[in-house]
Amino acid sequence: MLRRASMLLACRPILAARARPFSTDLPAAPSADATFTEAWTKVIPNMDPPKTPLSFMQPRPPTPSSIPSKLTVNFVLPYASELATKEVDMVIVPATTGQMGILPGHVATIAELKPGVLSVHEGSEMTKYFVSSGFVFIHANSFADIIAVEAVPLDRLDVNLVQKGLAEFTSKLSSATTDLEKAEAQIGIDVHSALNSALTG
Amino acid sequence: MAMAALRREGRRLAPLISPRTITAVRSSPLYTTLEDEGPLGVRHISTQVVRNRMKSVKNIQKITKAMKMVAASKLRAIQTKTENSRGLWQPFTALLGDLPGADVKKNVVVTISSDKGLCGGINSTSVKISKGLHKLNSGPEKETKYVILGEKAKAQLVRDSKKDIELIITELQKNPLNYTQVSVLADEILKNVEYDALRIVFNKFQSVVSFVPTVSTVLSTEIVEREAESGGKLGDLDSYEVEGGETKGEILQNLAEFQFSCTMFNAVLENACSEQGARMSAMDSSSRNAGDMLDRLTLTYNRTRQASITTELIEIISGASALEG
Numbered sequence: 070m071l072r073r074a075s076m077l078l079a080c081r082p083i084l085a086a087r088a089r090p091f092s093t094d095l096p097a098a099p100s101a102d103a104t105f106t107e108a109w110t111k112v113i114p115n116m117d118p119p120k121t122p123l124s125f126m127q128p129r130p131p132t133p134s135s136i137p138s139k140l141t142v143n144f145v146l147p148y149a150s151e152l153a154t155k156e157v158d159m160v161i162v163p164a165t166t167g168q169m170g171i172l173p174g175h176v177a178t179i180a181e182l183k184p185g186v187l188s189v190h191e192g193s194e195m196t197k198y199f200v201s202s203g204f205v206f207i208h209a210n211s212f213a214d215i216i217a218v219e220a221v222p223l224d225r226l227d228v229n230l231v232q233k234g235l236a237e238f239t240s241k242l243s244s245a246t247t248d249l250e251k252a253e254a255q256i257g258i259d260v261h262s263a264l265n266s267a268l269t270g
Numbered sequence: 271m272a273m274a275a276l277r278r279e280g281r282r283l284a285p286l287i288s289p290r291t292i293t294a295v296r297s298s299p300l301y302t303t304l305e306d307e308g309p310l311g312v313r314h315i316s317t318q319v320v321r322n323r324m325k326s327v328k329n330i331q332k333i334t335k336a337m338k339m340v341a342a343s344k345l346r347a348i349q350t351k352t353e354n355s356r357g358l359w360q361p362f363t364a365l366l367g368d369l370p371g372a373d374v375k376k377n378v379v380v381t382i383s384s385d386k387g388l389c390g391g392i393n394s395t396s397v398k399i400s401k402g403l404h405k406l407n408s409g410p411e412k413e414t415k416y417v418i419l420g421e422k423a424k425a426q427l428v429r430d431s432k433k434d435i436e437l438i439i440t441e442l443q444k445n446p447l448n449y450t451q452v453s454v455l456a457d458e459i460l461k462n463v464e465y466d467a468l469r470i471v472f473n474k475f476q477s478v479v480s481f482v483p484t485v486s487t488v489l490s491t492e493i494v495e496r497e498a499e500s501g502g503k504l505g506d507l508d509s510y511e512v513e514g515g516e517t518k519g520e521i522l523q524n525l526a527e528f529q530f531s532c533t534m535f536n537a538v539l540e541n542a543c544s545e546q547g548a549r550m551s552a553m554d555s556s557s558r559n560a561g562d563m564l565d566r567l568t569l570t571y572n573r574t575r576q577a578s579i580t581t582e583l584i585e586i587i588s589g590a591s592a593l594e595g
Contacts, residue, residue: 105371113402119485120474122533123368126360143361147449147535150357165514179365180513181521204528206365209509214361216532218449 132209136174142189144215151198151220152189159190160213162205163263173211180205182217184263197223199267201260228268235261315578320571324564331560337388338553345478345546351447352475352539359486359536362529366507369497370487374466376415377407378436380459380534381427382472382541383420385440390548392473392481392541393422399483400427400471404434417459419538436463443542449535456531466493470533475543479551486537488530491522 109118142160144152160171163185187200203217238257245251381400383393400423404414417437418424424438437459445451459468468488473481489497498507512518 112406119399119483121368121370122363122486145357149354177510179510
């Protein structure tokens, strides 16, 4: 019985050290909102306060004094992280105001994306994706976060289907009656013409 | 009543048989063992009750083992999806920070729970946290409303907070979870509920045995601007230039809606993962319990059986020795 007790005592610190299983999630920021935890413990003393997303995120580095040489890009989709903290030279995103190039040292910006081509330039290589829509955040420390709803490499697009889709939505727009149908048909046309120009241009 | 009838029979045949020893029978107070009559009036202690119980416990053990396997395979499928979706909410938190302590007038608590039961205590934890948030954000001019996803939370919250519930959504996992479905859901919520802050309560999946209750806060555009002006964590939001659109407010509105749908997607996936993991461990402990129970019942069964054999032997031997004289 004593042996078992000592084994338990020896095991517990090891278990505590092994409590972090995934490498996708590193609990880093310790200052996870102190005001919230205080308010919680005052009102509900019996329960532990729930965790907040800040405690599950790695903190970002602060703005450096000189412009860094590379841009760090996070390109995320709902079902995958295409690029995670990848260092690149330049990224061109299809913002609503047109193609926007992002270089290291770009001013902090929030921009909405429209359907179009996103290209990532790393040295001499260039990878192109067709992006449906999303947002891009450029932070002052040369970090760029691109969040898109759907993105495919250009070689996976079929030209014939794109043409067919474009024709279909154009006919839908002409036969649309309500505003909702018109808006849906217009969106379809926008996406398909962007696809078209991406494939041909 | 059966005992009385048996006793009558016993009294009728009493002169033929020697007094019985029934101490062995009374050793297990939990089981009322029936004494039935065999040929020549020899009494056997019936093990029927114990045998029935053993059969049902064994069946339950098989069922819970099968449920554990099913939960394990479902967990494997959804775990990869969840890990891939973890990158989705991080950019928003990096940009807008996380202000769970923001003081707002209209709070909406979105509680995510499962539809099916037998998954341990995760749904109760989510409901407790939601009620805690309600209490935390109560005060003059402040109100908290609930949006409930899943049957289990609905059952618990409808009991005492019926007037605060805005929307109830169930059968979320009928089709495999995907972003389109969740974004339609998020759209519905945003359309029908007025909010200053949306707090999503879910169980974050850390490992197969560990689920952390988490709350993600999404603030509406007005509150974001208010916090940005007052400085603090969102103070440098103004330094971000906003491209496109006619007004900054329009883009920020789209941003808030996109943030909500992305955090909802991740939250729903994490909760589904936690549900399967909790079900696995619940079913595992249940089958282990059933195994223990079966061991104990087997011991009782053997004891009862041996006692009845001993009784028979004693009766036969004492009867034979009585005949010999």
